[in-house]
Amino acid sequence: MAGAVHPDLLNPEPAPGGAGRTVLEARGLGKRYPTATGGLDVLAGVDVEVRSGELVAVVGESGTGKSTLLHLLGALDRPTAGTVRYRPAPDAGAPEPPWEDVFALNDEALAAFRNRAIGFVFQFHHLLPEFDAVENVAMPALIAGGSLGGAAPRARDLLRQLGLGDRLTHRPSQLSGGEQQRVAVARALMNRPGVVLMDEPSGNLDTKTAGRLHDELRRLSRADDQAFVIVTHNPTLAALADRTLTLEGGRLVETAS
Numbered sequence: 001m002a003g004a005v006h007p008d009l010l011n012p013e014p015a016p017g018g019a020g021r022t023v024l025e026a027r028g029l030g031k032r033y034p035t036a037t038g039g040l041d042v043l044a045g046v047d048v049e050v051r052s053g054e055l056v057a058v059v060g061e062s063g064t065g066k067s068t069l070l071h072l073l074g075a076l077d078r079p080t081a082g083t084v085r086y087r088p089a090p091d092a093g094a095p096e097p098p099w100e101d102v103f104a105l106n107d108e109a110l111a112a113f114r115n116r117a118i119g120f121v122f123q124f125h126h127l128l129p130e131f132d133a134v135e136n137v138a139m140p141a142l143i144a145g146g147s148l149g150g151a152a153p154r155a156r157d158l159l160r161q162l163g164l165g166d167r168l169t170h171r172p173s174q175l176s177g178g179e180q181q182r183v184a185v186a187r188a189l190m191n192r193p194g195v196v197l198m199d200e201p202s203g204n205l206d207t208k209t210a211g212r213l214h215d216e217l218r219r220l221s222r223a224d225d226q227a228f229v230i231v232t233h234n235p236t237l238a239a240l241a242d243r244t245l246t247l248e249g250g251r252l253v254e255t256a257s
C-alpha cells in the first residue's frame with residue numbers, strides 16, 4: 001500500500017508537544033477470567049507506559065489477550081491485579097496535574113473518567129442509527145453535559161478533517177463502511193481525550209479504504225498531543241506505529257517497529 005501513504009509519513013515530524021510525557025501507565029496488570037476449571041490467566045503482569053503524541057501498535061496471536069488489555073487500559077473492565085494511572089494534559093502555564101489511580105474510582109466515576117479521558121474506536125463502530133454524523137460525533141460532549149449547539153462546530157470540524165464535510169447530515173445507514181469508521185474516529189476525538197484506544201479499526205475494510213484510514217490515523221496522532229494505542233493484525237498499520245508491543249505469554253514485549 002505504499003501508494004496510499006501520505007508523503008509526510010515517509011519523513012514524519014515529531015508531534016508538536018513532543019512524545020515523551022507519560023499520560024497512561026499500567027503496572028503489573030493481571031486479568032484472570034473465571035472458568036469451570038478454575039480460571040484462565042490471560043494477562044500476567046503487564047507493564048506499559050503510553051506517551052502523548054505517539055502511536056503504539058499492540059500485536060500478538062489470536063487469543064493472547066489484546067482486546068482484554070485494551071479494555072483494561074480504557075477502564076471498560078477491572079483487572080484482577082495491578083494498576084492503571086492516567087495523567088491529563090496540564091493547562092497552559094499550569095503545573096502537572098496529579099496522577100489519577102483509575103481503578104480506585106467507583107463505577108459511576110469510572111464512566112465519567114472514560115468519557116473524559118479515553119476515546120474508543122472498535123472494529124464495529126457502534127454508531128447510533130437514529131442520529132446523523134454530526135450528532136454521533138457530538139455524543140461524548142453531550143454525555144459530558146454539553147449542548148448540541150456547543151458541540152456541533154467541533155464535530156463538523158473533525159468530520160471535515162476526516163474528509164466527510166459533505167456527509168455531515170447522513171445517518172449511519174447512508175454512509176459506507178469506511179465513512180462510518182471515520183465518523184467513529186471523529187467521535188473518539190470529540191472530547192480531546194489524552195488516549196485513544198482502537199481495536200482493529202480497519203478490520204472490516206477493504207485494503208484501499210483501510211490504507212486511507214491508516215494515513216488519517218497517522219496524521220491525527222501527529223497533529224495533536226493525543227496518544228493512540230491500536231490493537232491490530234494489520235502489518236501496514238503496525239508499520240506506521242512509533243512503537244510495536246507484542247503480547248505473548250500474558251506479558252508485553254517491545255519489538256522493533
Ligand SMILES: Nc1ncnc2c1ncn2[C@@H]1O[C@H](COP(=O)(O)OP(=O)(O)OP(=O)(O)O)[C@@H](O)[C@H]1O
Nearest residue numbers: 033034040042060061062063064065066067068069
Ligand atoms: N469474558 C471472558 N470469560 C472467559 N474467557 C474470556 C473472556 N473474554 C476473553 N476470554 C478469553 O481470553 C483470551 C483472550 O481474549 P482476547 O479477546 O483478549 O484476545 P485477543 O488477543 O484480542 O484475540 P483476537 O486477536 O482473536 O481478537 C481468549 O482465550 C478468550 O477466549
